[in-house]
Amino acid sequence: MLPLFYHPIYTEGIDPSARFPRERYRLLAERLHKHETIELREPRLATRDELALAHDLRYIDTFLANQLDEKAMRRIGLRPWTPAIVERTLRIAGGSLQALDLALETRGIAGNLAGGTHHAYRDFGSGYCIFNDVALCALNALQQKKDQRILSLDLDVHQGDGTASILAREPRVFTCSIHAQSNFPFRKQRSDLDIGLEDQLGDLSYMEILERAMDEIEADRFDLILFQAGVDTLAEDALGNLALTREGLRKRNQKVFELNAQHGIPIVIFMGGGYAKPIELTVDAFEDLFQQAAQAVSSARA
Ligand SMILES: [Zn+2]
Numbered sequence: 001m002l003p004l005f006y007h008p009i010y011t012e013g014i015d016p017s018a019r020f021p022r023e024r025y026r027l028l029a030e031r032l033h034k035h036e037t038i039e040l041r042e043p044r045l046a047t048r049d050e051l052a053l054a055h056d057l058r059y060i061d062t063f064l065a066n067q068l069d070e071k072a073m074r075r076i077g078l079r080p081w082t083p084a085i086v087e088r089t090l091r092i093a094g095g096s097l098q099a100l101d102l103a104l105e106t107r108g109i110a111g112n113l114a115g116g117t118h119h120a121y122r123d124f125g126s127g128y129c130i131f132n133d134v135a136l137c138a139l140n141a142l143q144q145k146k147d148q149r150i151l152s153l154d155l156d157v158h159q160g161d162g163t164a165s166i167l168a169r170e171p172r173v174f175t176c177s178i179h180a181q182s183n184f185p186f187r188k189q190r191s192d193l194d195i196g197l198e199d200q201l202g203d204l205s206y207m208e209i210l211e212r213a214m215d216e217i218e219a220d221r222f223d224l225i226l227f228q229a230g231v232d233t234l235a236e237d238a239l240g241n242l243a244l245t246r247e248g249l250r251k252r253n254q255k256v257f258e259l260n261a262q263h264g265i266p267i268v269i270f271m272g273g274g275y276a277k278p279i280e281l282t283v284d285a286f287e288d289l290f291q292q293a294a295q296a297v298s299s300a301r302a
Contacts, residue, residue: 002294003102004032004269005043005095006113013088015080020128021275025113027283032113037294043095043112045087046136050097053139054132054166056123063089063130076125089130092117096133096270097140103266104141104224108300109257109293116228116270118160119185126162127184134226134270135166138173141224148172151222154191155210155252156230156272157240158184163228164191176217178210180233180241193217199241203248206233210255220263227256230272231285239275249285250292257296264300269293 010025032038051060062068066086073079095112102110117129125131138150152167154160154177167173174192181196188194195213197206219225231249232240244252259265269289274282 001039002037002290002297003039003041003099003110004113004290005099005111006040007043007091007095009084009088009091010114013082013084014078015082017080018078020078021279021282024274024279024282024286027279028113028286031283031287032290035291035294037298038290040113041098043091043098045090046093046097046131050136050140051093051131053143054122054135059123060131063125072124076130077128093131093133093136096137096268099268100137100141103268104144107264107266109260109267109269109297111269111290111293112271114271116156116230116272118154118156118163118228118272119158120162122166127158129162132162132166134160134163134228137226137268138167138170142170142172148223149174149221150224150226151176151217151219152226152228153219153256154178154228155233155256156228157232157237157242158230158273159188159194159196160191160228161185161187161189164189174217174222176213178213183241184239197242200243202243203245203251206242206244206248207251207255210252214255219259220265222265225256225259225265225267226270227267228270228272229253229256229289230274231282231289232273232275234274234276234281234285236276236281237274238277239273246281246285246288250288253289253292257292261296261300267293
């Protein structure tokens with residue numbers, strides 16, 4: 001069974017008039033309910049102390065009191081904000097932390113049907129991201145066990161700038177981001193390995209580059225992989241500049257899940273971006289992602 005954390009507030013915590021395609025969570029959960037190898041679980045709320053591992057207390061408290069100023073909110077987006085945005089944000093971070101615990105406990109794969117909020121920095125949010133659950137999970141895992149080598153593998157079409165920034169001085173976490181160079185964020189941060197791809201890159205070149213990167217960083221030497229699995233690299237995505245097909249994304253996912261099936265490395269999946277028009281294409285790609293993860297888990301057990 002693949003455990004995935006999901007709550008209706010992932011959709012309902014965003015105002016229906018926001019430009020963000022909030023229905024993607026609900027549509028995906030409806031599809032995944034039909035998979036017998038996937039179990040949807042309710043996420044808990046992350047605590048203030050947990051958030052403080054990766055974030056500035058003043059930023060956390062201002063957000064929790066729903067008192068971020070206009071400029072800070074504009075930088076995040078998802079507007080107009082509903083009061084439910086606080087609970088939504090805490091459940092997303094909580095779900096990622098629970099997925100982390102399950103992946104470590106079972107040495108398997110677990111995930112969150114949201115999160116991958118990699119544009120959030122220590123003291124401000126950006127690009128639909130409020131708290132950085134990838135950095136949070138990395139620092140939480142290190143708190144549980146000091147001598148670990150963690151790979152933050154960010155394959156969203158946008159650079160994991162917040163993750164790179166928060167983890168810049170943490171040598172036990174290797175941050176790798178493979179993204180479209182021309183895309184948001186326009187001011188990039190430095191990950192341990194950044195690969196900025198040319199616009200309209202297709203499946204074949206993408207896989208060559210991914211395979212080379214995995215060899216170069218010796219991906220099989222890590223104790224834990226945090227996989228930001230955004231599907232906004234899809235050709236039909238409205239916010240991506242790449243040209244991957246659904247099949248190309250399946251190959252990408254396979255390459256990552258092999259690290260669990262062949263080397264027993266625990267993997268946490270963070271959903272990440274996906275803004276295709278129509279949104280069903282994004283939902284298809286995410287359904288593939290989680291179905292492949294469920295398959296990898298059952299083949300590792302066999
Ligand atoms: Zn993205």
